[in-house]
Amino acid sequence: MRIAIGSDHNAFDLKETIKEYLADTDHEVIDFGCHSKDAVDYPDVAFDVSAAISEGNVDRGILICGTGIGVCIAANKYPGIRAALAHDVYSAERAQLSNNAQIITLGAQIIGPEVAKKVVEAYLNVSWAEGSKRKVDKIVEKEQEFVSENFKEAVAGSNCSVN
Incomplete structure (x- = not known):
């Protein structure tokens, strides 16, 4: 490793x-x-x-x-x-x-x-061993939601566009 x-x-x-x-x-x-x-x-x-x-x-x-x-x-x-x-x-x-x-x-x-x-x-x-996979997935989903929203806001404030 x-x-x-x-x-x-x-x-x-x-x-x-x-x-x-x-x-x-x-x-x-x-x-x-x-x-x-x-x-x-x-x-x-x-x-x-x-x-x-x-x-x-x-x-x-x-x-x-x-x-x-x-x-x-x-x-x-x-x-x-x-x-x-x-x-x-x-x-x-x-x-x-x-x-x-x-x-x-x-x-x-x-x-x-x-x-x-x-x-x-x-x-x-x-x-x-994926014992708490459901919980970890919730954390990952929330993080992706915030990252996605922040990216869209950043792009909206620039001259770029998002589809």
Whole structure:
């Protein structure tokens, strides 16, 4: 599996720890930054990882910031992305099993490195069995409705036309 990973500067050390942990697995890890402890804005990294998933360049993503909340909110703004905050094995498994989340988010100031490894392992070792498909489909439909409406409004305000 191709895994995108990214963090802000607050979570750089935990990102590096998880990368090292995943190096011993069959997964290919692609690092979207940050690449040092120099300050970066977490939405930029979250959008890059989300784009890679949306474009089919990676299978799943792991995003990390101080709490995991900021990167989760940012990733969920990207159309088609479902990101879930996970700080324990059960929530990591359910993120995939119940919600088909393409991304899990972690908080480096909340979770320690050993627990983070177990959370990542749990997330990557399960596959969506469509157990909550009806609910996920409702989320996808609502998102598509909003995206479609916003596109029509944007086009209406331009010189373009929509059939």
